[in-house]
Amino acid sequence: MGRFRKLGVAVALAAITATTLTACGGNDEGGGDGSDAKVLKLWHYESANSAMGIAWDKAIETFKTEHPGVEVQFERKAFEQIQQNAGMIINSSEGPDIMEYNKGNATAGLLSSQGLLTDLTEETEKRGWDKKLSSSLQTTARYSDKGVMGEGNWYGVPNYGEYVMVYYNKDLFDKNGIAVPTSYDELTKAMDQFVAKGITPLAEAGAEYPAGQLFYQLALSKADRAFVDNYQLYKNPVDFAADPLKYGAETFADWVGKGYVAKDSASLKAEDMGVSFISGKAPMIVSGSWWYGRFKDEIKFNWDSFLFPGNKLNAGSSGNLWVVPTNSKAKSLAYDFIDITLRPEIQALIGNNGGVPVAADATQITDPKDKKLIENFNTISQQDGLAFYPDWPVPGYYDVLVSGFQSLINGSKKPAEVLDTIGKPYADGVKEITGK
Amino acid sequence: MAVTLDRRHRGASRWVVLALVTLGALVMLVPFAFMLLNAFKSPGDYSSAGPLSWPSEFYLKGLTTYWNEVNFPLKLWNSAVIAGSVAVLGVVVSLLNAYALGIGRVRGRLWIVGLFLLANMLPQEALIYPLYYVAKEVGLYNTRLVVIIIFTVIQSAFGTYLLASVMSTFPRSLLEAAALDGAGKWTVLWRVVFPNLRPTLAVLLVFFFIWTWNEFLIPLVMLIDNSTQTIPVALASLQGDRLMDAPTTNAGALISLVPAVLFFLIFQRTLSRGITAGAEK
Numbered sequence: 135m136g137r138f139r140k141l142g143v144a145v146a147l148a149a150i151t152a153t154t155l156t157a158c159g160g161n162d163e164g165g166g167d168g169s170d171a172k173v174l175k176l177w178h179y180e181s182a183n184s185a186m187g188i189a190w191d192k193a194i195e196t197f198k199t200e201h202p203g204v205e206v207q208f209e210r211k212a213f214e215q216i217q218q219n220a221g222m223i224i225n226s227s228e229g230p231d232i233m234e235y236n237k238g239n240a241t242a243g244l245l246s247s248q249g250l251l252t253d254l255t256e257e258t259e260k261r262g263w264d265k266k267l268s269s270s271l272q273t274t275a276r277y278s279d280k281g282v283m284g285e286g287n288w289y290g291v292p293n294y295g296e297y298v299m300v301y302y303n304k305d306l307f308d309k310n311g312i313a314v315p316t317s318y319d320e321l322t323k324a325m326d327q328f329v330a331k332g333i334t335p336l337a338e339a340g341a342e343y344p345a346g347q348l349f350y351q352l353a354l355s356k357a358d359r360a361f362v363d364n365y366q367l368y369k370n371p372v373d374f375a376a377d378p379l380k381y382g383a384e385t386f387a388d389w390v391g392k393g394y395v396a397k398d399s400a401s402l403k404a405e406d407m408g409v410s411f412i413s414g415k416a417p418m419i420v421s422g423s424w425w426y427g428r429f430k431d432e433i434k435f436n437w438d439s440f441l442f443p444g445n446k447l448n449a450g451s452s453g454n455l456w457v458v459p460t461n462s463k464a465k466s467l468a469y470d471f472i473d474i475t476l477r478p479e480i481q482a483l484i485g486n487n488g489g490v491p492v493a494a495d496a497t498q499i500t501d502p503k504d505k506k507l508i509e510n511f512n513t514i515s516q517q518d519g520l521a522f523y524p525d526w527p528v529p530g531y532y533d534v535l536v537s538g539f540q541s542l543i544n545g546s547k548k549p550a551e552v553l554d555t556i557g558k559p560y561a562d563g564v565k566e567i568t569g570k
Numbered sequence: 571m572a573v574t575l576d577r578r579h580r581g582a583s584r585w586v587v588l589a590l591v592t593l594g595a596l597v598m599l600v601p602f603a604f605m606l607l608n609a610f611k612s613p614g615d616y617s618s619a620g621p622l623s624w625p626s627e628f629y630l631k632g633l634t635t636y637w638n639e640v641n642f643p644l645k646l647w648n649s650a651v652i653a654g655s656v657a658v659l660g661v662v663v664s665l666l667n668a669y670a671l672g673i674g675r676v677r678g679r680l681w682i683v684g685l686f687l688l689a690n691m692l693p694q695e696a697l698i699y700p701l702y703y704v705a706k707e708v709g710l711y712n713t714r715l716v717v718i719i720i721f722t723v724i725q726s727a728f729g730t731y732l733l734a735s736v737m738s739t740f741p742r743s744l745l746e747a748a749a750l751d752g753a754g755k756w757t758v759l760w761r762v763v764f765p766n767l768r769p770t771l772a773v774l775l776v777f778f779f780i781w782t783w784n785e786f787l788i789p790l791v792m793l794i795d796n797s798t799q800t801i802p803v804a805l806a807s808l809q810g811d812r813l814m815d816a817p818t819t820n821a822g823a824l825i826s827l828v829p830a831v832l833f834f835l836i837f838q839r840t841l842s843r844g845i846t847a848g849a850e851k
Contacts, residue, residue: 179807181815182639209796210639212807222702223794228712405814412617424813432614 171231171464173205174471178234179213185427185489186294186453192483193475200474204467217241224250224459232468235457237274237290239283239567240529242455246289247281252458254288257469263291266476266493270520271295271452273367282567284367290455291472293481295490295511296423297450297520298347300443304436306333306417318355318444322394328417329393336389337416339407340400340543343525345386346535347449348395348420349542350524353382354447362447362521368568374557375550383542383549390543400543422450426507427488438503441510447521448514452492528563605827608820609633616817632821640804640822641796646829648793649783649800652714656721657779661771663722664729669759671730672737673745683734689727694787702791712794720788725778736770737763776837783830801826 176194180186194206209230216223216235223229224245235242245251258264264272271292278286300321307314307324310331315321328335338345354362356378363369372379389395399407408425410416412432419425420442429437442448456475458468474480481491482498490511499505514520525532538556541547547555608616609632611625619626636642667686671679701720702711710716740763748762764771786802793799805826808819 210807211796212790212803212809214806214809215790215794215803219791219794222699222791226706226711228794405816409617409620413620414618428613428617428813432617434614434618 171467172203173207174201174232174464174467175207175209175230176232176471177209177211177216177230179211179216180234182210185484185487188487189293189480189483189489190475193471193480196474196477196480197471201467201470221245221248221250224461227461229459229461231462231464232456232458232471234454235290237283237292237452237455238526239277239281242274242290242457243277243281243283245281245457246277246287247279250460251289252460252462252465254291254458254469257472258288258291261469261473263472263476264288267292267452268492268515268518270515270518271492273520273522274452275455280567282367284363290457291476292452292455292492293475294453294484295450295492295515295520296453297448297490297511297514298351298420298422299439299441299448299510300418300420301411301425301429301437301439302418303411303414303416304438306414306435308436314438314440315443316440321443325389325394325418326392333417334393334396335417336394337407337410337419338395338399338543339402339404340540341402341536342404343523343532343536344404344407344419344421345539345543346524346532347422349382349386349535349539350449350521351382351420351442351445352385353378354449354521355442355445356381357447357521359447359518366522366527368527368564371564372560374553374560379553380549383553386539387542387549390545395543397544400540423490423507423511426490430488430503439507439510441514445519446517447519449523450511450514450520451522452520453490528560528567531559531563534559605820605823608817609824610821611817613815613817621816629817632818633825636808636818636822636825640807642801642804642825644797645799645801645804648714648798649802650829652717652721652789652800653779653782655718656725656782657775659718659722660725660729660778661775663726664733664774665759665764665767665771667726667730668733668737669763672734673740673758673763674755679734683731686727686730689724690731698787698791701788705792711792712798714793714798717789717792717800720792721778721782721785725781729774729778732774733767733770736767740766772837776834779833779837780830783833801829 174197178186178190180190182188182191194208198204198206211233216233220233220235220241221244224233235245242251267275273284275288275290275292276286277283277289302314304314310328310333312324312327313320315324325335338348360369361372361378365372374380386395390397404421407416407419407421408428411419412429414433414435426439456468456472458465458472462468476493478493478495478498481494484491485494485496485499485504485508486501488504488507490508492515494508496505496509496512499508525535534556538547538552542549542552604621607625608621610629612627612629612631615623615626615629670676671682676682705711705716708716710719744762744766745758748758753761783800784802785800786806789800790803790806793803805819805822808815808822
C-alpha cells in the first residue's frame with residue numbers, strides 16, 4: 135500500500151513542480167563545482183578484463199586513496215543502454231557524475247550542443263590535458279556550439295586510441311613461402327601468391343563496418359589532410375566521382391575481381407571475419423585495434439600486425455571519452471578522476487593489457503607485441519594521421535556504406551554507381567548540418 | 571468409443587501429422603541446442619573451432635562470470651517482482667475493464683476497445699520519450715514501480731480487448747438468473763463471471779508474465795541503476811561496442827531463460843487444472 139501512497143504524493147508533487155520547473159527551465163541548481171561532494175557516481179561500459187577495464191579499476195583505487203572519505207559508486211553499464219539513452223539519463227537527476235561516452239558528432243557532439251555536458255576547456259588548460267593529447271586526438275574531444283567535432287570547447291577527454299591496421303597470420307605466410315609485405319606493391323604481390331594457391335588472402339565482412347573501413351583505408355592512400363577535413367569536418371564539398379574516393383572504390387572492386395576478397399563475404403559480419411582469422415583460415419584482415427586484446431587471448435598460432443602499407447593517413451581516432459554531465463553533483467571530483475586516468479602508470483596499464491593508451495611512454499610497455507601496437511599508434515598520431523571513420527560525417531551513414539559496399543563485393547554494382555549511391559546521402563546530410 | 575473409431579479412420583494421416591509435429595519441434599529446438607552447446611565453451615574454443623563444434627572442455631567460467639558480474643540474484647528478484655506484479659495487476663484491470671465493456675455494454679465500446687488496442691499496437695519507440703518525460707516529472711524515473719505501471723497498462727489493453735470479446739458472448743440467461751436472485755453487479759462479477767472465466771484469466775496471467783519478463787526497451791530506458799535492472803537488460807551488458815563474447819552471451823541467455831521456463835512448467839499444471847475445472851461446470 136505504501137507504494138500507492140508514494141505514487142499519490144508523487145503525482146501531486148509533480149503537478150506542482152512541473153509548472154515551476156519548466157518555468158525556470160534550467161539545470162543550474164545541479165551546477166557548482168561540488169568540491170565538498172562525498173560521493174562520485176562513475177559509469178563506464180568496458181568489460182572487467184579489457185585493457186580499459188583493468189586500468190580504470192586501478193584509477194578508481196588511486197582515486198580512493200587520494201580522496202579518503204569519498205565513496206565511489208561505480209557501475210558497469212551495457213553499451214547499448216548508454217548508446218540509446220545517454221541523453222535521457224543525464225538529463226535527469228539520477229545520472230552519473232562522470233561517465234564514459236561515445237565520441238563523435240551524433241553522440242558527444244549532440245549532447246554538448248544540447249547543453250547536457252560540462253565544458254571542460256578551463257580544466258583542460260589548467261591541468262595540461264591538452265598537452266598530453268596530439269591534435270588528431272583532440273579533434274574528437276572538442277565540439278562547436280552546433281556539436282560538430284574539430285574545434286570549440288572541450289567536452290570530453292579520451293583515454294585510449296584506436297586505429298585500423300593489417301593483422302596477419304605468420305604461420306600461413308611461412309607455410310606457403312610468402313614474404314610478409316612491407317610496401318603496397320608487396321602486399322598485392324603477396325595476395326596474388328595466396329590466390330594462386332587457392333587461399334583467399336583477406337577476410338572481409340560486407341554486412342558491417344569492415345568493408346567501409348577497407349574502402350576508406352584505400353582511399354586514404356591517395357589522400358591528404360585537406361581531404362579528411364573536407365570529408366569529416368565539412369570544410370569544403372567532397373567530390374565522390376574524383377580521387378581519392380574514386381580510387382578507393384575502384385581499387386576495392388579490383389581487389390574483389392582478383393579474388394583478394396571473397397564474393398560471399400558480402401553477407402558476413404565483423405564477428406565472422408574475426409573468427410575466420412582467429413581460427414587460422416584467413417591469412418590477413420584489415421581491421422581495428424579493438425580486436426587486439428581478444429586476438430592475444432585466443433589465437434594459438436604466430437601472428438602480428440603492420441600498418442597499412444604506404445598510408446600516411448589511417449582510419450582511427452581517439453577512443454571513447456570521459457564526459458562530465460551538466461547535472462553532475464561532484465564535478466571537481468570528476469576532474470580529479472580524469473586527471474588520474476591520464477597519469478603515466480594508468481596509461482601504461484592500458485598499454486600492458488593490449489589497449490592503445492593516448493599518453494603512454496612506449497618504454498614502459500613490457501610485452502614486445504604490445505609495444506609495437508603502441509609505437510605504431512604513436513607514429514600515426516604524431517604525424518597527424520588519424521583520419522576517423524568513413525561513417526562518421528552524417529547521421530545514418532553507416533547503413534548507406536554497408537549497403538553500398540555489399541553491392542560492390544557481390545558485383546551487382548560498378549564502382550561509379552556505388553560512389554553515386556553513397557555520395558547523395560552524404561551531400562544531403564552535410565547540407566542539413568551546415569545549412570549550406 | 572467414438573474417439574477410437576475416429577482415430578482408426580484417419581490412419582496414415584495421423585502418422586504424417588505426428589512426423590510433421592516432431593519435425594517442427596526439432597526445428598524449434600535447434601537454437602536451444604546451439605545455445606546449450608556454446609554456453610559451455612571457452613571463448614578461445616569458440617573462435618578457433620566455430621559455433622558448431624563440440625566443446626573441447628566443460629567450461630563453466632562463462633556461467634559464473636555472468637552470474638557474478640551482473641549480480642544475477644538481484645536481477646532475478648527485480649524481474650520476478652516486475653513481471654509478477656504486472657501479471658496480477660494486468661489481469662485484475664483487464665477483468666474490470668472487460669466487465670464494463672463486454673457485459674455492461676457501455677455505449678461506444680467498440681471505439682473504446684479500439685483505443686485500448688492502439689496502445690498495444692503503437693511501437694514502444696514512439697511511446698518512450700513521453701513516458702520518460704512523465705516518469706521524470708512524477709519522480710518515478712529509475713524505479714521498478716514505473717515499469718510495473720506502464721506494463722500493467724499495456725498488457726491490460728490487450729487483456730481488455732480479449733476479455734471484452736469473450737464476455738460479449740457470455741450467456742445472457744446466466745446473468746439474468748443471477749439478477750433475479752438479487753445479485754448486484756459486483757456479486758455477478760465475482761460469483762458468476764469470474765469463476766467461468768478462470769481458465770482464460772490463468773492463460774492471460776501466464777502470457778502477461780512471460781511477455782513482461784522478456785521486455786527490453788522500456789526497462790532499458792527506465793531502469794538506469796544496476797540495482798533496479800531486469801534480466802534482459804543485464805544480458806545486454808555482455809554485448810560491447812564492436813566486440814561480442816558469444817559463449818558468455820550464450821551462458822547468460824541460458825541462465826536467464828531458466829526462470830521463465832520454470833514458471834511456465836509450474837503454471838502449466840495449474841493451467842490444465844483450471845481448464846478441466848472450468849469444463850466440469
